[in-house]
Amino acid sequence: MTNWNTPQWPRAIIHIDGDAFFASCEQALHPEYRGKPVITGKERGIVAAASYEAKAFGITRGVPLWEVKNRCPEAIIVPSDYESYSLFSKRMFAIMRRFTSAVEEYSIDEAFADLTGLARPLGMGYVEIARMMQKTITQELGISVSVGIATTKVLAKLGSKYRKPNGLTAMPNDERREYLEATPVEKIWGIGPKTAAYCSKLGIKTALAFANQSSALVAQRFIKPHVALWQELNGQSVLTIETEEKTTYQSIGKTKTFSPVSSDPIFLHAQLLKNIENACIKARRHRLVASRLIVYLKTQDFRTRAIEGVLSRASAYPQDLLRVADQLFRETYEPQTMYRATGVVLTHLGPDTRVQTSLFEPPIRLEKLEQVYAAVDLLAEKFGKHTVHLLGSNVAHRAPQHARERAELPLRKQYRLKGESTRKHLSIPVLAQTLR
DNA sequence: TCTGGGGTCCTAGGACCC
DNA sequence: TCTGGGGTCCTAGGACCC
Numbered sequence: 469m470t471n472w473n474t475p476q477w478p479r480a481i482i483h484i485d486g487d488a489f490f491a492s493c494e495q496a497l498h499p500e501y502r503g504k505p506v507i508t509g510k511e512r513g514i515v516a517a518a519s520y521e522a523k524a525f526g527i528t529r530g531v532p533l534w535e536v537k538n539r540c541p542e543a544i545i546v547p548s549d550y551e552s553y554s555l556f557s558k559r560m561f562a563i564m565r566r567f568t569s570a571v572e573e574y575s576i577d578e579a580f581a582d583l584t585g586l587a588r589p590l591g592m593g594y595v596e597i598a599r600m601m602q603k604t605i606t607q608e609l610g611i612s613v614s615v616g617i618a619t620t621k622v623l624a625k626l627g628s629k630y631r632k633p634n635g636l637t638a639m640p641n642d643e644r645r646e647y648l649e650a651t652p653v654e655k656i657w658g659i660g661p662k663t664a665a666y667c668s669k670l671g672i673k674t675a676l677a678f679a680n681q682s683s684a685l686v687a688q689r690f691i692k693p694h695v696a697l698w699q700e701l702n703g704q705s706v707l708t709i710e711t712e713e714k715t716t717y718q719s720i721g722k723t724k725t726f727s728p729v730s731s732d733p734i735f736l737h738a739q740l741l742k743n744i745e746n747a748c749i750k751a752r753r754h755r756l757v758a759s760r761l762i763v764y765l766k767t768q769d770f771r772t773r774a775i776e777g778v779l780s781r782a783s784a785y786p787q788d789l790l791r792v793a794d795q796l797f798r799e800t801y802e803p804q805t806m807y808r809a810t811g812v813v814l815t816h817l818g819p820d821t822r823v824q825t826s827l828f829e830p831p832i833r834l835e836k837l838e839q840v841y842a843a844v845d846l847l848a849e850k851f852g853k854h855t856v857h858l859l860g861s862n863v864a865h866r867a868p869q870h871a872r873e874r875a876e877l878p879l880r881k882q883y884r885l886k887g888e889s890t891r892k893h894l895s896i897p898v899l900a901q902t903l904r
Numbered sequence: 905t906c907t908g909g910g911g912t913c914c915t916a917g918g919a920c921c922c
Numbered sequence: 923t924c925t926g927g928g929g930t931c932c933t934a935g936g937a938c939c940c
Contacts (some may be wrong), residue, residue, distance in 0.1 A: 577940085691914070717913065725907085772936095
């Protein structure tokens with residue numbers, strides 16, 4: 469009988485990562501796609517995921533579809549079908565939960581699980597358990613996944629990336645170093661281009677070189693998350709497996725990049741209104757209300773300027789956010805600057821309890837708002853998003869040049885563009901009628 | 905990948921208060 | 923009114939992830 473409690477596995481953490489996940493799901497759903505180059509992302513015009521057959525043509529995430537057609541005319545291009553992929557995702561997590569309840573759903577195609585202590589009851593080694601999970605997922609779902617198993621999350625994640633597709637990399641304590649030596653620092657989960665450049669300046673090129681730094685140096689020269697990475701790379705598990713289901717949001721944001729860039733306040737303000745409407749729709753769908761709001765503008769050269777404002781009452785209704793948003797916009801906007809995007813973030817979210825919190829708010833107004841938005845949400849559901857929207861955001865559907873003609877108009881004044889259909893500007897009674 | 909969209913977490917430094 | 927030190931709170935912005 470093998471002794472499972474070796475010093476090589478003080479803990480056993482597994483990371484499972486779907487291979488070309490969206491494309492693989494499509495191939496599982498459509499047997500005729502198997503063995504062929506499949507691309508998802510048709511709705512956006514750029515590649516969201518490429519099957520390994522497509523990757524052989526040099527097609528990667530973010531490539532424009534016209535280029536895909538040039539490089540690989542026989543490619544099958546389909547829109548991303550998130551509902552189906554979510555089902556695959558849920559089933560994948562369910563398979564992992566047959567082995568342990570300590571599963572963390574990290575993203576649609578990735579999960580961690582803690583296998584520590586399972587070797588004896590299951591009568592097999594950790595690596596065997598990992599292999600069995602992998603095999604079960606492939607057999608039952610028809611997709612392949614890559615697996616890493618190690619003593620910490622960061623090492624396990626490194627492992628699942630090490631061999632792809634359909635790989636399995638086990639990293640017991642005494643074999644850790646050879647993998648780290650073969651890994652450039654920028655491949656470590658949590659180290660991006662900026663930190664990689666900083667490491668390079670310090671002469672740190674590989675994950676092993678980073679792991680071998682003294683704890684004093686790391687504590688002195690790196691921020692907290694990177695100290696945690698250093699510990700994890702050295703086999704000290706400090707990142708926990710988060711098993712609770714994520715049910716709420718810390719924030720809800722909406723942003724939209726437009727082209728060409730614009731400095732037109734009317735156009736920018738209208739874009740912002742659309743962002744607010746969209747963010748509020750999402751918040752209401754999740755029965756959340758925000759008590760703060762961040763408005764930001766992204767300049768042509770990718771700098772963002774953001775200002776946060778406090779709402780008088782937690783809400784998910786554009787009308788309640790408008791006054792603060794206008795004020796924030798005025799403070800953020802600089803006339804001589806060209807902007808490429810506007811954005812809004814709802815923060816300090818809480819459950820929508822529908823309680824009247826402001827003594828000064830006439831109850832009738834609140835009820836009216838609720839009625840209106842119940843109708844708006846219903847219409848959106850029935851006839852599509854933006855069937856109804858705020859008067860001021862109509863200009864957002866126009867080209868910036870068009871809006872620029874009206875730049876001399878005062879910002880606050882809501883107005884309707886010439887020829888704009890009145891059908892969109894439904895009054896409260898009309899909305900109420902539609903609801904009936 | 906010269907840069908889309910939606911998130912999370914962290915920090916520097918200012919404001920404010922003894 | 924000025925000076926200094928130190929603590930806490932907050933916010934704008936950065937970095938990173940999928």
